[in-house]
Amino acid sequence: MGALSSEAWTVTARWVFPVDRPPLERGVVVVKAEKIVAVEPHGRLTPDLDLGDAAVLPGLVNAHTHLDLSGMRGLAPPTPDFTDWLKQVIAYRRLRTPEQVQNDIRTGLAECLRFGTTLLGDISGDGGSWNALADVSLRAVVFRELIGLTPERAGTAWPNLRLWLDERKAGPTRRAGVSPHSPYSVNSSLFRHAARAGCPVAVHLAESAAEMELLESRTGPLVPFLQELGVWHPQALAPSVNWVLWQTARASPLLYAHGNYLRPDAPLPRNATIVYCPRTHAAFSHPPHPFREFLARGVRIAVGTDSLASNPDLDVLAEIRFLHRLYPDVPGAVLLRMATLTGAEALGWADEAGSLTPGKSADFAVVPLPDRDDEPHRLLLDSDVPVCRVLFRGRWVFTS
Numbered sequence: 442m443g444a445l446s447s448e449a450w451t452v453t454a455r456w457v458f459p460v461d462r463p464p465l466e467r468g469v470v471v472v473k474a475e476k477i478v479a480v481e482p483h484g485r486l487t488p489d490l491d492l493g494d495a496a497v498l499p500g501l502v503n504a505h506t507h508l509d510l511s512g513m514r515g516l517a518p519p520t521p522d523f524t525d526w527l528k529q530v531i532a533y534r535r536l537r538t539p540e541q542v543q544n545d546i547r548t549g550l551a552e553c554l555r556f557g558t559t560l561l562g563d564i565s566g567d568g569g570s571w572n573a574l575a576d577v578s579l580r581a582v583v584f585r586e587l588i589g590l591t592p593e594r595a596g597t598a599w600p601n602l603r604l605w606l607d608e609r610k611a612g613p614t615r616r617a618g619v620s621p622h623s624p625y626s627v628n629s630s631l632f633r634h635a636a637r638a639g640c641p642v643a644v645h646l647a648e649s650a651a652e653m654e655l656l657e658s659r660t661g662p663l664v665p666f667l668q669e670l671g672v673w674h675p676q677a678l679a680p681s682v683n684w685v686l687w688q689t690a691r692a693s694p695l696l697y698a699h700g701n702y703l704r705p706d707a708p709l710p711r712n713a714t715i716v717y718c719p720r721t722h723a724a725f726s727h728p729p730h731p732f733r734e735f736l737a738r739g740v741r742i743a744v745g746t747d748s749l750a751s752n753p754d755l756d757v758l759a760e761i762r763f764l765h766r767l768y769p770d771v772p773g774a775v776l777l778r779m780a781t782l783t784g785a786e787a788l789g790w791a792d793e794a795g796s797l798t799p800g801k802s803a804d805f806a807v808v809p810l811p812d813r814d815d816e817p818h819r820l821l822l823d824s825d826v827p828v829c830r831v832l833f834r835g836r837w838v839f840t841s
C-alpha cells in the first residue's frame with residue numbers, strides 16, 4: 442500500500458490509454474490525492490514514476506460476476522446442457538455454509554483485485570458480498586438476487602428484498618441493487634417491482650436456448666427442471682423476452698446479462714446495457730453473440746466474466762483478449778472501451794471511473810507490453826501477460 446500523497450505526482454509508461462481519447466505514447470498522468478488531475482502528451486511534464494514497457498489503463502470493469510460461486514472453479518464445466526449445469530450450481534449452493542459462502546466471496550474478490558478490476562457488478566445470492574465489499578480496493582454494485590416463480594415465493598421474496606435495499610445506504614465505493622434473476626426463475630410481477638425500486642437492476646436475459654423455448658412455447662428442458670424443484674407455475678412466467686424489456690425499461694442503471702439469444706433488432710430500452718460474458722458464452726457452445734450488430738446500432742455492450750462456475754478466472758482483460766482473437770475485425774479500442782468506460786456507464790459510475798479523465802478517480806491497471814513494435818491496442822491484446830500493478834483512488838493496492 443502506497444501512502445496517499447497530498448502533492449501531485451506524475452506517472453508515464455510506453456503507452457497510456459485514456460480510453461476517452463486515443464492512446465498517448467509515453468503520455469503522462471498527473472495524480473493528486475485520489476484524483477486524476479491531468480493527462481498530458483509526452484514532453485510537457487517530467488514523470489516522477491516511469492513504468493517502462495507497459496500500458497497504463499483505467500481500472501478494469503467487470504460488469505457481471507457472482508463472487509459467491511468462486512469455490513466452483515472447475516467443479517461443473519459448462520456443456521451445451523444448460524439445465525444440467527444449473528442443477529449443479531443449485532446443488533453446490535445448497536451445501537454451502539454461510540462461512541463457506543464468505544470464503545468464496547473473499548477468494549473471488551482477491552482474484553478481481555489481482556486482475557486489475559476496480560469496478561464490479563456482483564450478483565449476490567443473499568446479499569452476502571455487501572459487507573465483504575465495505576473496505577476493499579474496488580467499487581461495486583451489489584445486486585441482491587431475487588428468485589421466486591410461484592405467487593407464494595414471489596410474495597415473500599419482494600418484501601424481503603425491499604427491506605434489504607432500504608437498509609443498504611450507498612457509500613463512496615458501494616451501492617445496492619437488485620437482480621430479478623431471470624425470466625425462468627422469477628414471477629413476472631417481480632420485474633415491475635424491481636424496475637420501480639429506484640436502484641440499479643440486473644437481469645439474466647436470453648441466456649440459453651432452453652429459456653427462449655420456455656418463454657415462447659412453455660416447453661423444453663426447463664419444464665421438468667422447474668417441476669423437479671416444485672416451482673413449475675406457467676401462468677407466472679413472463680410472456681416473452683420483449684415483455685421483460687418493457688417491464689424493466691424504467692430502471693437505471695439497467696443491465697441485461699448475456700443476451701446470447703436476443704434478436705439483433707430487439708427493442709432494448711435506451712438506458713440498457715448488455716453484458717456479454719465472452720468465454721462463458723463460448724464454453725456453453727451458444728451460437729455467435731450478436732454484440733457486433735448491437736454495437737452497430739449504438740447499444741452499449743459491457744463485458745463480464747460471469748462466475749467461476751462457468752469461467753476459468755475473473756480476468757476481464759482475458760475476456761477482451763479472447764474477443765480480439767475471435768473477432769480480429771473489431772477494433773481494439775472498441776474492445777478496451779467495453780471493458781472500461783462502457784462498464785462504468787453500465788453500472789452508473791462513469792462520473793468517477795472507466796477512463797483516465799481529469800476529475801475522475803485515479804484508478805489504473807498497469808499491464809506489461811511485449812517488446813515489439815505494433816499498434817498499441819494490438820500490443821495490449823495480442824498478449825497473455827496479466828496486470829502487474831493496480832492503483833485505486835490514488836494508492837497502489839496491488840503489485841505482482
Ligand SMILES: [Zn+2]
Nearest residue numbers: 645698747748
Ligand atoms: Zn450470471
